[in-house]
Amino acid sequence: xxxxxxxxxxxxxxxxxxxxxxxxxxxxxxx
Amino acid sequence: xxxxxxxxxxxxxxxxxxxxxxxxxxxxxxxxxxxxxxxxxxxxxxxxxxxxxxxxxxxxxxxxxxxxxxxxxxxxxxxxxxxxxxxxxxxxxxxxxxxxxxxxxxxxxxxxxxxxxxxxxxxxxxxxxxxxxxxxxxxxxxxxxxxxxxxxxxxxxxxxxxxxxxxxxxxxxxxxxxxxxxxxxxxxxxxxxxxxxxxxxxxxxxxxxxxxxxxxxxxxxxxxxxxxxxxxxxxxxxxxxxxxxxxxxxxxxxxxxxxxxxxxxxxxxxxxxxxxxxxxxxxxxxxxxxxxxxxxxxx
Numbered sequence: 001x002x003x004x005x006x007x008x009x010x011x012x013x014x015x016x017x018x019x020x021x022x023x024x025x026x027x028x029x030x031x
Numbered sequence: 032x033x034x035x036x037x038x039x040x041x042x043x044x045x046x047x048x049x050x051x052x053x054x055x056x057x058x059x060x061x062x063x064x065x066x067x068x069x070x071x072x073x074x075x076x077x078x079x080x081x082x083x084x085x086x087x088x089x090x091x092x093x094x095x096x097x098x099x100x101x102x103x104x105x106x107x108x109x110x111x112x113x114x115x116x117x118x119x120x121x122x123x124x125x126x127x128x129x130x131x132x133x134x135x136x137x138x139x140x141x142x143x144x145x146x147x148x149x150x151x152x153x154x155x156x157x158x159x160x161x162x163x164x165x166x167x168x169x170x171x172x173x174x175x176x177x178x179x180x181x182x183x184x185x186x187x188x189x190x191x192x193x194x195x196x197x198x199x200x201x202x203x204x205x206x207x208x209x210x211x212x213x214x215x216x217x218x219x220x221x222x223x224x225x226x227x228x229x230x231x232x233x234x235x236x237x238x239x240x241x242x243x244x245x246x247x248x249x250x251x252x253x254x255x256x257x258x259x260x261x262x263x264x265x266x267x268x269x270x271x272x273x274x275x276x277x278x279x280x281x282x283x284x285x286x287x288x289x290x291x292x293x294x295x296x297x298x299x300x301x302x303x304x305x306x307x308x309x310x311x312x313x314x315x316x317x318x319x320x321x322x323x324x325x326x327x328x329x330x
Binding site for chain 1 (some may be wrong): 113136139140143145146152153154158159161162202203207208211212214215289292294306307310320330
């Protein structure tokens with residue numbers, strides 16, 4: 001479950017890509 | 032006339048200069064030898080209010096870190112702006128290993144897409160130290176919904192586009208984004224109903240105001256076991272050992288997997304030796320049988 005810095009950085013990069021695509025595709029925004 | 036060096040600097044002068052230089056070297060302040068870290072209490076910023084999930088995990092990590100490091104690790108809750116206030120405070124801290132943060136994924140990987148003027152950039156301003164936990168997600172429906180599998184739910188949603196509603200804990204929350212990911216992956220159109228927090232969203236689902244919801248296994252499992260909700264799937268690559276009868280979403284929607292996480296980060300430029308030590312300590316803590324037991328029974 002837990003992981004060190006390198007794996008954590010890869011997780012952040014992949015989640016940034018994933019949620020960026022979802023949010024842009026869905027047109028989600030906050031005021 | 033050309034003067035040679037020894038004429039310009041007679042031997043006596045050279046000895047005087049050498050002795051002076053030696054004296055300067057001997058008596059000049061020496062750089063302090065690297066002190067083992069930590070030498071004083073460590074502040075752990077939690078960018079959410081006390082009592083929430085990130086706070087619970089942060090305090091658990093702080094207690095065990097303090098035990099292992101022999102220094103106090105105190106938690107400071109800096110809530111607001113979906114976690115951005117706390118991470119801005121971390122960014123402004125000295126990168127000396129005495130200010131760290133326990134954060135969920137939202138401020139790091141969701142906020143950059145939601146806010147135009149976010150004061151930080153995750154990988155520019157912070158160093159990832161270690162993930163602490165992941166929370167497997169679960170897709171559940173109200174018992175009145177005539178769908179007993181992910182495939183049946185997709186068929187139902189395609190037959191009635193936009194009529195099936197799901198509850199979320201707010202715009203940009205995991206419970207919102209997970210459903211958007213599901214909708215995009217399956218091509219269905221769902222109706223999003225945002226509530227103010229996980230509590231109201233859960234009540235709406237339990238009361239049948241909405242038909243479905245995505246949330247952590249920990250959040251939904253009690254209601255599933257009580258028959259108040261029907262679990263259709265978990266969002267892990269493989270079935271959970273604790274719930275072998277509940278299929279994965281990926282069995283119907285190949286590749287679908289997601290789980291929110293909580294991890295430790297520090298300001299950019301924190302010395303690598305401290306980052307490495309902190310990472311090793313956190314991994315050791317999360318392998319501690321007592322910690323594993325505590326996290327298991329908290330589900």
